[in-house]
Amino acid sequence: MKFNIMDNPQNIVCCGCLSIGRKMIKIDLERKECFHQILGDLQTVADFKLMYLCWECTGRLSNYIKFKSQVRYAHKCLQDIEKDLKLVSQSKLNTQNTLIINYDPETSEELDWHIAASEEKETLSDQQCSETETVVQPKKKIKKASKSKRLMHLYKEIELTESDIEAERDTEASSDSFVNALFKCEKCVEAFPNQEDLNDHNLKKHNKRLRFSCLVCECYFGTAAALSYHANKHRIRYQCRSCRTRFGTKSKVLSHHAREHSSKPDDQCADSETTPNGVAGLLSEAKRANGKPVCVPCNRTFSSIATFKQHMKMSMKHVPENDFNAGPYSCEICEKKFRWTTSLRKHMETHRIERGQKRKPYCESCRLSFTTSANLRKHVKTSSRHQIILKLRKLDVHAEDSPENQARLEEIRCSVTESKQQHYCPECDKKFLWRGNLLRHLKSHQARANGNLVCVPCNRKFSSIATFKQHMKMSMKHISENDFNYMCSDCGNKFVNKTRLKDHINWEHLKNYIHRCSDCKKVFKTRTSLYLHRQMVHKEMSDNHLCDHCGKRFPSQARLHYHITALHNKETPYKCTTCSARFSWHSCLTRHVRTIHSKEKKSAT
Secondary structure, three states, X not given: OOOOOOOOOOOOEOOOOOOEOOOEEEOOHHHHHHHHHHHOXXXXXXXXOOOEEXXXXXXXXXXXHHHHHHHHHHHHHHHOHHHOOOOOOOOOOOOOOOOOOOOOHHHHHHHXXXXXXXXXXXXXXXXXXXXXXXXXXXXXXOOOOOHHHHOHHHEEEEEOOHHHHHHHHHHHHOOHHHHOOOEEEOOOOEEEOOHHHXXXXXXXXXXXXXXXXXOOOOOEEOOHHHHHHHHHHHHEEEEEXXXXXXXXXXXXXXXXXXXXXXXOOOOOOOOOOOOOOOHHHHHHHHEEOOOEEEEOOOOEEOOOHHHHHHHHHHOOOOOOHHHHOOOOEEOOOOOOEEOOHHHHHHHHHHHHHHHOOOOOOEXXXXXXXXXXXXXXXXXXXXXXXHHHHHHHHHOOHHHOOOHHHHHHHHHHHHHHHHHHOOXXXXXXXXXXXXXXXXXXXXXXXXXXXXXOOEEOOOOEEOOOHHHXXXXXXHOOOOOOHHHOOEEOOOXXXXXXXXXXXXXXXXXXXXXXXXXXXOOOOOEEOOHHHHHHHHHXXXXXXXXXXXXXXXXXEEOOHHHHXXXXXXXXXXXXXEEOOOOOOEEOOHHHHHHHHHHHHHHHHHHHO
16 A cells, blocks of 8 residues: 655655544654664665654654663663662652561561561661751642632532423523524524524534434434533532522632622722732732731722732733733734633634634624624623514514504513613612622712812812713813814814714714604704703603702702702803803803804804
8 A cells, every 4th residue: 555645745644553634743853763763674665755643653652762761771870880879760650668578387486586676677777867868758749629629618519300400491491582582492492693503503413413412402412421511511500508599600600609799899990090019019018907918009808819919910900001911822823912811712713703714703683793702692691782672573663653662662671671780789779780880880979978079170070980080081171272183074173082073073064863862853963962861851850859949849950050050149150252241051152152143154254
């Protein structure tokens, strides 16, 4: 049999076992010489310039080379034994001194005497050795338990019965996310964002050509190990010992316990102008608050020194921008470096999508595409718009503007929004979908209590840190001309940010009115104006703000403030820049400029 490897490089044959299709390794010079020594006087079938071995034969040849060098070293030591050289054992197995005794009952007394004498000699020799040399015993390495094993007291592993598994599958099948899904697998009780993902799932999981099948969901697998791993997903659950909530994986139950039941949660870093010099500099200040490490700039408490060090390595507060993206894991295509293998894996997915090796993730019902599969899964799981669109499929498309459909649409929106609001504020009873939003809201409570959300030059108070920062960036009193970096190419007007420029172009030049109220069909220039309109006009608010002068009630503190300023204090804070006229209301100033000065400009032209 002849193999023409040079003509067919894809069909490379192993020179040791003649296998094809395995991972082949090119033989280097040392292995090639050893390979020819094994052949000896035999004539090779073909003298290949490039010789390859499979991974199994390469391992055996490497072990042969190591054994060969070991034998040569032992032979050299035996030759030099006359020079009183100490022999060092090359075996990795433990050695032990043994005493071989031929036992005879008639000479048992002499035997006992000889054993006692030998033990005395050994003790004397050991004492002499201890006086002359100190014997250093190797320390035993204590393996640290994994994180899941150290935290096993937080959860309990439960094995479900067949009735429990069926009840759980019935609950998942009756959920809104599965009932309203466009593409779903009835056997696995799993929903998919598009038809192609469902087809891939059926080809991969429900291929009847494979040998092993699951009795629960009728999935097929090629090996028994894969089937056993899959069956544990149906059978094993991890129950939280605090609230008895069950989860499918250990990581989910541990994150649930840290988020819901931890006495000292790891809050996100707060805004601070000071940064530490390093981990070593902060460790001296860390041990306080009942012995728990504390990050002073972030005002954050940790359960152990290990989590504190991990925070110092990963937080954007303490890692320079140049070092944050650097790491040991680099991309082979664009040479970008990452700190974690998960980040590199997500990054490599974008390259496969760009090359066409993988289909771009997209949601067919929402008509949106995503850069990674993780973003698509997050969209399907958390997007309110996605769930609303799925629930609206049953409505009549031709009668969208009918009162019944409008009422049904509002009911669906309210139900989806209320079902997703999970985190409550303990101070004002507000609801939030994300825990991070709740933490930012609590920081605004703290900043407002400390008096940090007050603009002294403008004499204004703000309810949140975000609105205060937006005021400092957008207000004309706090910005200079150099901050207007976005200019309109049609009229030359400059703006502070890209959003203001986009709203200006849509409103003034394109006449594209994007921000429209769904209740009264009124259009607005900016999204902020539309939001304020909905809050002031259409939102049902209780008139809890009472005027001390006339007893009139108002739905908000802002309206009460405008009322007192204009009617009772007789203040005129709004001044016309053209004719020096002053007004109590901003709307009066706008109407004055539009009716008087705009007409004067038109008549002059």
